[in-house]
Amino acid sequence: MRNVFTIVRKELRAYFVSPIAYVVLTGFLLLGGWFFFNLLSRFNVLLSIYTQLQQGAEDQLNLNEFVIAPLMHNLSIVLVILVPMITMRAYAEEKKGGTYELLLTSPLRTGEIVLGKFLASFLFICIMLGLTGVYPAVLIAFGNPEIGVLLAGYLGLLLLATSFVAVGLLTSSFTENQIIAAVSGLVATLLLYIIGWPADTAGEVLGPLLRYLSVTEHFAEMVNGLIDTQDLVYFASLILLSLFLTQRSVESLRWR
């Protein structure tokens, strides 16, 4: 456990010493702010139209449905692109820079390396999502969104981002080239995102399967405020499977 902590510290330091962390965090907040601003002004326009049409109609408009949910869906798309860029360096940079030789010849268990790198990226994601908390905070200060639904949505966003982190780390462990790590990570996360699209026309067997495999399906449920064990199991399996495969991939260097 001490070794895991050592790796986490080293990784977090690497994020924040280099400009990566600041570029990614600023970019994410900037895009998030733009979405938030647009959704909010659209909401205001809708509100004024509704109130002109009939008294009390504004009750039908709620912040969760018209601002928070679309904001989270937009952020999830940004995460598809940004997370692989956060994780691409994790293993590839070590392999290229020769430090992989140091890690693998030290008395560290493969699991400790994998877990340490995962936890560091996970913490980074937490910071990233935590900072977007200013947008809902504005809504809570000036409106009355449903807090429960909001929290469920954030949990969904966190699980989605964590799954992408696990997948991105896996693709990084395959190569010493950061570009390849990022592109294959992006393809994998995007695939998880869109795999459910043909579900409606894919037949009775394949359709539900594709829908189950899609991150979007599970994520959307949580954004709507529904936390179902089935969705939690899905995310947990995706994360654990990716971590397991990463462990195998790192370990495979030691196989004959």
Added chain:
Amino acid sequence: MIEVQNLTKRYGDLTAVSDISFQAESGQILGFLGPNGSGKTTTMRIITGFMPATAGTVKVAGFDIFDESFEARKRIGYLPESPPLYNDMTVTAYLRFVARIKGMARADIPDALDHVLARCGLTDVAYRVTGYLSKGYRQRVGLAQAIIHNPSVLVLDEPTVGLDPQQIIGIRSLIKELAGEHTVILSTHILPEVAQVCEKVVIINAGKVVAEDMLTNLAQDQTLEDVFLKAIAQEEPGAAETVEEAAE
């Protein structure tokens, strides 16, 4: 103590190391010589557990590097061919990180750090970022990293490459001092270095051991240069062919 037995490493069709065996007794300094591309780095990577051998065994301090890798790795200090530095860390932060992953107790780290900074001539650059250090200083940090946890077995791949003359002398005497308690295997292309530092010499050529003896026996009536040149001249045609075939 390091025991290498019938070690073979193939990269696809290319046989980098073929069926080599040699030993370094406890407390001995073994010079590992050979022309470029003869398989020195490959052998050292196998000894340190970084990559597996295709066949054969390596025992480090009595532990099999393949079956008891973890125990063996605890006892190894390794300076790879290019120093394994994190370019955005300061020298001190880097050495602390290495000390921790090598399993040192937290309380022992400050003393070990001071000691190793002084020994490797790093005190002046202790708070500089390793990415901007000159080549020689990077090499020194690499060396400091290998010895910080006082391992019983040291594997040094061309330790004095890029160092200035004064530092070379310093590092050589450091390595000599380490002998006795530590087993050291070092590769180098500087033959006088071997003559000064090593007790035993192993010369490999095209992945095969062509000479293995105590320095005093080898260089009795001829210079080490002659020994080296003769040893690699009697190279077996078979080994060279495999290399050429693979290159085609």
